[in-house]
Amino acid sequence: MLMHSSASLAAAAELNAPSSLRAKAASGDAAAQLSLAMALRDGKGAEKNDAEAMQWAHKAADQGHAGAMDFIGFAYLRGAVVKRNPEVAFGYFKAAADESSQAAFNLGQCYFGAQGTAQDCTRALEWWVKAADQGHGRAAATAAMAYHAGEGIPRDAVKARRLAERAAELNNPAGLVFLGELQFQAGEFEAAKASWIRASKLLPTQATGHPSQPSDNASAQQAADLLRIMNYRQRKGEPGKFAHVPMPHILQGYNNCGSTACATFARFQGSEICGWDFKKLCPSPLGTGTDWGHLLDASAKIGQKWKLTTFTPDEEGFEKATAMLRSELDDGRPVVVDFKYIGPQYPNGSAGHTLSVCGYIAEEDLYILCNPAVATPGLQLITAADLKDFWRSDHYGALSKGVLSRPAFVIDRS
Amino acid sequence: MNCLLTFIISLALLCGTLAADKPNIVIILADDLGYGDVRCYNTDSKVSTPNIDKLASEGMRFTDAHSPATVCTPSRYSLMTGQMAFRVPRGGTVFTGAGGPSLISPGRLTLPAMLKQQGYATAAIGKWHIGLTFRDSEGKPIHKDGIEAVRRTDFSRRIEGGPLDHGFDHFFGTACCPTTDWLYAFIDGDRIPAPPMGPIDRSTLPKHPYANDCRGGLIAPDYPMEEVDMLFLQKSREFITQHASKSPKQPFFLYHATQAVHLPSFPGKDFRGKTQAGPHGDFIAEFDHVVGELMRELEKSGLADNTLVILSSDNGPETTAVVHMRADHAHDGAKPWRGVKRDSWEGGHRVPFIVRWPARVKGGTTSDQLTCLTDIMATVAAITGCELPRDAAEDSFNLLAALEGKATAPIRPYLITQAFSGSRTLSIRRGQWKYIHHRGSGGNNYERGEMASYALAEATPEVPAQLYDLATDPGETTNLYSRKPEIVRELKALLDLSKTAGRSRP
Numbered sequence: 044m045l046m047h048s049s050a051s052l053a054a055a056a057e058l059n060a061p062s063s064l065r066a067k068a069a070s071g072d073a074a075a076q077l078s079l080a081m082a083l084r085d086g087k088g089a090e091k092n093d094a095e096a097m098q099w100a101h102k103a104a105d106q107g108h109a110g111a112m113d114f115i116g117f118a119y120l121r122g123a124v125v126k127r128n129p130e131v132a133f134g135y136f137k138a139a140a141d142e143s144s145q146a147a148f149n150l151g152q153c154y155f156g157a158q159g160t161a162q163d164c165t166r167a168l169e170w171w172v173k174a175a176d177q178g179h180g181r182a183a184a185t186a187a188m189a190y191h192a193g194e195g196i197p198r199d200a201v202k203a204r205r206l207a208e209r210a211a212e213l214n215n216p217a218g219l220v221f222l223g224e225l226q227f228q229a230g231e232f233e234a235a236k237a238s239w240i241r242a243s244k245l246l247p248t249q250a251t252g253h254p255s256q257p258s259d260n261a262s263a264q265q266a267a268d269l270l271r272i273m274n275y276r277q278r279k280g281e282p283g284k285f286a287h288v289p290m291p292h293i294l295q296g297y298n299n300c301g302s303t304a305c306a307t308f309a310r311f312q313g314s315e316i317c318g319w320d321f322k323k324l325c326p327s328p329l330g331t332g333t334d335w336g337h338l339l340d341a342s343a344k345i346g347q348k349w350k351l352t353t354f355t356p357d358e359e360g361f362e363k364a365t366a367m368l369r370s371e372l373d374d375g376r377p378v379v380v381d382f383k384y385i386g387p388q389y390p391n392g393s394a395g396h397t398l399s400v401c402g403y404i405a406e407e408d409l410y411i412l413c414n415p416a417v418a419t420p421g422l423q424l425i426t427a428a429d430l431k432d433f434w435r436s437d438h439y440g441a442l443s444k445g446v447l448s449r450p451a452f453v454i455d456r457s
Numbered sequence: 458m459n460c461l462l463t464f465i466i467s468l469a470l471l472c473g474t475l476a477a478d479k480p481n482i483v484i485i486l487a488d489d490l491g492y493g494d495v496r497c498y499n500t501d502s503k504v505s506t507p508n509i510d511k512l513a514s515e516g517m518r519f520t521d522a523h524s525p526a527t528v529c530t531p532s533r534y535s536l537m538t539g540q541m542a543f544r545v546p547r548g549g550t551v552f553t554g555a556g557g558p559s560l561i562s563p564g565r566l567t568l569p570a571m572l573k574q575q576g577y578a579t580a581a582i583g584k585w586h587i588g589l590t591f592r593d594s595e596g597k598p599i600h601k602d603g604i605e606a607v608r609r610t611d612f613s614r615r616i617e618g619g620p621l622d623h624g625f626d627h628f629f630g631t632a633c634c635p636t637t638d639w640l641y642a643f644i645d646g647d648r649i650p651a652p653p654m655g656p657i658d659r660s661t662l663p664k665h666p667y668a669n670d671c672r673g674g675l676i677a678p679d680y681p682m683e684e685v686d687m688l689f690l691q692k693s694r695e696f697i698t699q700h701a702s703k704s705p706k707q708p709f710f711l712y713h714a715t716q717a718v719h720l721p722s723f724p725g726k727d728f729r730g731k732t733q734a735g736p737h738g739d740f741i742a743e744f745d746h747v748v749g750e751l752m753r754e755l756e757k758s759g760l761a762d763n764t765l766v767i768l769s770s771d772n773g774p775e776t777t778a779v780v781h782m783r784a785d786h787a788h789d790g791a792k793p794w795r796g797v798k799r800d801s802w803e804g805g806h807r808v809p810f811i812v813r814w815p816a817r818v819k820g821g822t823t824s825d826q827l828t829c830l831t832d833i834m835a836t837v838a839a840i841t842g843c844e845l846p847r848d849a850a851e852d853s854f855n856l857l858a859a860l861e862g863k864a865t866a867p868i869r870p871y872l873i874t875q876a877f878s879g880s881r882t883l884s885i886r887r888g889q890w891k892y893i894h895h896r897g898s899g900g901n902n903y904e905r906g907e908m909a910s911y912a913l914a915e916a917t918p919e920v921p922a923q924l925y926d927l928a929t930d931p932g933e934t935t936n937l938y939s940r941k942p943e944i945v946r947e948l949k950a951l952l953d954l955s956k957t958a959g960r961s962r963p
Contacts, residue, residue, distance in 0.1 A: 101735065101785065104665060104735075105665065105729075105730060105735050105736060106730070107663055107664050107665065109664065112664070112665065112666070115785075119784065125784070126784070128780075128784050128910070130780055130906065130907035130909075130910070131666070131780060131781055131784045131785070134666030134669060134777060134780075134781055135666050137666070137669050138664045138665050138666045138668060138669055139664060141660065141664065142664065159907070160906070161905070161906070328905075
């Protein structure tokens, strides 16, 4: 996931009266031009006008304003304000990366996710570390998790820990979640708890969250969830009551949820493969969605036996699907599932996402997800109602034949 | 005394024209300027180019003119020699830093050497980029690209194989691209008076997506990264002024080769923000300004009417500039062609080509003659009354009839162009037909990266080469290789014949 956010600049955009901001921008003040661009893009303090937002951002960028170049680069990367063009986005991030930690972070994301350039995970880490040195918390957290998982680069526990601590120093929610997890795994339970409490207080949380909410919100929510399931994770499962199957987690690169979820599923079964390498076993290019048929073929290529099982999208199908889920989880095996999110915020009205289910708590009617899109350990609580709503897909590849169902990969024990 | 005078007069008559009758010649060569960058070639260009447009309105604008190659070094070699670079060893290379040796073999007749023989004063200002020989402290030739080669260079030694060794009396400029790679220092004559003293500090340079191509080389003190073209302009103006005052009777040849508009786009301080098309638009505007100032200098010196001015570009526009300018400013430097710099498609080598010469060329005219930068040498030979020897300008055709509006048929029987991989990526054009002797672009990667979104679906990807009918398909969208085998055979045979013969000029 990539982002462009600068709380201080956004706040400045809101505080500045449009007329004074416009006057300052018109006088050639690059910072004001960027603030005005942000106000116009977000419709905060000014009527939303994407085209004008880009014009002001270009004026600032042409003066060499690194933040403005990041703004434009992000617009091209997302394709929300202008037509998506990762190559142009990459050029802007590269130009701005020395002076903007946000651009350095996004440049790292481009290298990591092969967006607008060839994939170069080593260079991605260099830029994230550089951004972290400049005070970019999310870059520190992202680099820490990549080193921890060995995603595209050799594993390095020392660097992972140091960067996690740096991210936590910078009060980054994902960094605190990850540092807490490292502490938890090291048996430093009080420290873990403290980290997760800090993270959970950075942003509003609910009883359970939406698995696709923005990164910082998702991390705060995950921290709250981790506090809630901390004891469960230290106990042996009780079939029919609760289960938690510890499984590896990898933070996914751009548009690589399917392969990353499958890599963690493979790692659970003893493989060392990382998400990008799993993707490279599939024919589709990096940065594009992966057909579930290709994922299944890839599992065979690494010598594992998985099978696709589907359930109908109705009530009866959900009952059968969750019965299967609980059975697998009680036996200590996670399950890979495909979600479909529907809403106007998604391009074409919906978005798909592949992730795992690794636990449940029966008395609270909750399930535990292991989500590659959020900070390590990736654990999120989800209600049965939400699971029923999200766990359905008709776009997971040729195997789906366009039919809506509840698909899952399970370990084939036949 | 009388005998000597008779001899001199006879020599002048042999060459056909007295020196005093010969026009001055100015070639202004842009770097990576696309056909679509210039308003008089593309009315949708987002950059106003009033000085280039004025030049066209006072001269002849060629619409089917080509650079010999799709990258700097071979194109410049061919301009200087009238010979396609693929015919010589390493003729597809592009030098950087202290790269060399010169592609021009010792003793080969060059355009400036020919003009010098004709009594011209000759000067080259700007980017050379045909290769040089730098030496290390032990006197060994370096001939290597990259920063390490620059570090090894002994800058107290004479630089060999440069403009002074190939017919120019004066040179001020740079070995390769002035602001792109490794060696940021000026050559004055055949020496570098102010050698690089340390690594370039790029933190002080402009940051934008059109500035990413500046490599971390070694730089001379006070080297003006953002004002290089203004300095070149100053040097050319000084040459014109001084020549006009000191040697008014002697014709001159000035070759002015800019950094503009090669990336990184570092427009000078007077041009920043002057267009609505960002830094690269400003850089194009700066080039246009240079053209205008050179013309003003000629007018001021009273030389404009008797000066043949040729403006062109060494190849098509750079990928990054095109991709960004399309997205950022709806400006298309390659318009209306397929392809960009490095490619065999038209966008790689169809370039602006304008000739102003009030004495012989009618203003405001256009010509669709198939033309190439190599043709300048034979044309200038004809204008100055010099007969080209057989072992020179092997791919050069005399365009004088076209310039004078007297050509009633194509002058060139065919045209060969070479893409990024030199002799492995040749194309041949005859009339409406263009045969590309390879698959794909011949240069850029259209399978991934910044050009991927401009890839066209190939209906017959299995065929080994391409044939296009430019009369009906100027965008080179439909490969007729399989449908017109007889034309493929003819053009391939013609290409083979030309390769074997080592020349295209009869």
